[in-house]
Amino acid sequence: MSDGLRVTVLLTLLCMVLGAGLRCIPVSDLALRRRLIHGGQLLNGFAGPTAMNAAPFLSTTWFSPDERATATAIASMLNYLGGACAFLIGPLIVPAPNNTSGSHLTEGHVASIKDRIEAVMYTEFGVIALLFAAVVAYFPARPPVPPSVAAAGRRLSYRSSVWRLLSNVRFLMIVFAYAIPLGFYAGWSGVLDLILTPIHINQVDAGWIGFWSIVGGCFVGIAVGRFADSVRGVLKPILVLLFSASTLSATWFTLTFLSRVTHLPLTTATIYTSCILIGVFLNGTVPIFFEMFVETVYPVPEGITCGFVTFLSNIFTGLLLVFLTFYHIELSWLNWCLTGSCFLSLLFIVCFRESYDRLYLDVFISV
Template sequence: MGDSKTIEVSGSVMDGVGEKGGVLESPSKKQPTEYTVYPIRWLMLFIFVFNSATNAMQWIQYSIIQDAVVKYYGVTSIVVYWTSLIYMITYIPLIFPASWLLDKAGLRVTTIIGSFGTCLGAWLKVFSVPQDMFWLGFAGQTVVAVSQVFILNVPPRLAAVWFGADQVSSACSIGVFGNQLGVALGFLLPPMLVRATGSPDEMAADFRLMFYLVAGFTSVLFVFILLFFKAAPPSPPSAAADLGSSLDSNFLQSIRKLFMNRNYVLLLLSYGLNVGVFYAISTLLNQVVLTYYPGANEDAGRIGLVIVVAGMAGSVVCGLVLDRTHRFKETTLAVYVASVLGMIIFTFTLDCGIFAVVYLSSILLGFFMTGYLPVGFEFASEVTYPEPEGTTSGILNAVVQVFGIVLTLAYERMLEAWGDRWSNLTLCALLALGAAITAAIRSDLRRQAAQNKA
């Protein structure tokens, strides 16, 4: 059935189920509690990984082939960039109801909604192939963007509900890995499938193939989620999960507590700066690369792919480090400082004229900058425990979207006015500020304390 551990716990840690809403037994006396982790937890995690990937791959789908979209549909570059910005804009107002739903309805309901919206938006794009139907493609992109709200803040919650204390950080990093996998595919596939130099008929066939592939895969995955994805295991996997599930949280009160938490507010700022810079670079990567390497559309996609794949490796490595050491602040700060150094190296090698060097600097940048994503999630869960992980990560992501919108629009203006060198140095300075803010966060590991006490 699963791996079991028997732990003597006090009355404050009550028997229950992994998600809120289960029947709880009386906490009036000490009793041995058996915490079981179930093998099926890995199936739940990997179903979520693919669900997250199918959504994230559509974020950059248009902007990474910006020149092809402009040529075929006859729209402006800024309209194309709005297809990725819409992901950020819809997230901000919708994250609060989505976090409330995750807290109250649980993982299964939230995941089904996210998967259905991703599938629906992908099918709308299938019908947007005619050159006068870009508006329908944008509508489909908006539906997918709204669906992201029900996906992006799930990893720390899923990890806490299904995984034991010695695997929760690794599970969270694998959950975030799904988003990064999708972004990687978003960088890789569109430049391979859609030719910017083809005739209108050839480009129409290319767009049709790309949209059908995505719609078909999201449809299969939606059916799979309906059949197999579960809300929670029969019993909690750890003492921290047991206590968290027993607390009937008040959503508005949780939000108030989070914004009164000094460490969390500082983490919001530093996390927003780091991921906002990543969003800005990703959205405008095609334009920046083509400035120095005209016609290198596929290389622009591959550079983006390299950044994200390196980040996927960084995510897993950082998750393993956290599970082994539980040194959350030290790991967060080290990864952040390395992100600053990676951005500086990327800035000064971009125009070197040697693609191999650009790829190497992209690997370094990606490993730390996108590898930082699960580290920030897990650090937030530690300093805010026992507040719901979905609410904690949801607000974290909402702040990221604000920073992402502002920095992407500012980066575009700076590129026009100053060129890429000074624009990228400005982003380096913002990352250095984020590292300084991270250094000011106190290492208040509340979830670890609850686990150790139990």
């Protein structure tokens, strides 16, 4: 696209500003307020694809071949780091009342909770508006000189790209290796507090587990991205190593819940450690997967490639949540789904035949 990311980022931030603004409109009619909040959330959802998928395009456009994996890792992991902060911001700014029964809340408690929620929404609106103003003032579409042959090369059209993606068996194999476990993990982590309730771990502790899982995944993702730049052509071995570790961690967590049979210690320390390790290793695979997707189907545009992958991952998250509406009393099956998906993806990755079409172009053809 001739305008690079500038137009896309402007539209994305505009949707976020409008969405955050709708949630802050002070109206007394609760039904209308509910519609405004839902409308704001819908607009915020429209901004999601850019935030989730722009990292590989950004790294290709602005960075040289020996910096791309690191740039992809930093850009994609910062997105996850924002999600990690959400685990803490909610409980810290809007703490749960001492008595969780809504029928026993006093008017003072209700007013305090309402004020704190509104403070969060106003703060979010201010931050987003500031970012929008910064992008309007300065956000160049691309550098003056392309950093690589791939950055300057022509890309396939939308129709040709979709056909290339759907007809490439190797790409579909690695896509399912990403979409199934990462999709299931998103749904699993979203109800982690419910999963941990039977062993008396509360919502705040579950939030800390989610926070450290993502923060650890960010560090691992950036570290392996830097390693992939320094030692080229090792994306598949990195994924095999990370998924072997995530499969073992998920298995450890799942079997811990069967401590009466497995005799594994069921303690707060083991639950914390196994949960955090699952998130660290799974989240750390994200930038490596993104780079592998782009290398496998180049010259398909990065946005189309990663958008397709993210859409499929969200489908698996949705399927898990649909099943959760029917089987919500006993949730140990969620742990088995996560463990099985990690193992299945490990098999896909082992059988995957990697290629580095974009890297080959940059290394063997000079600008």
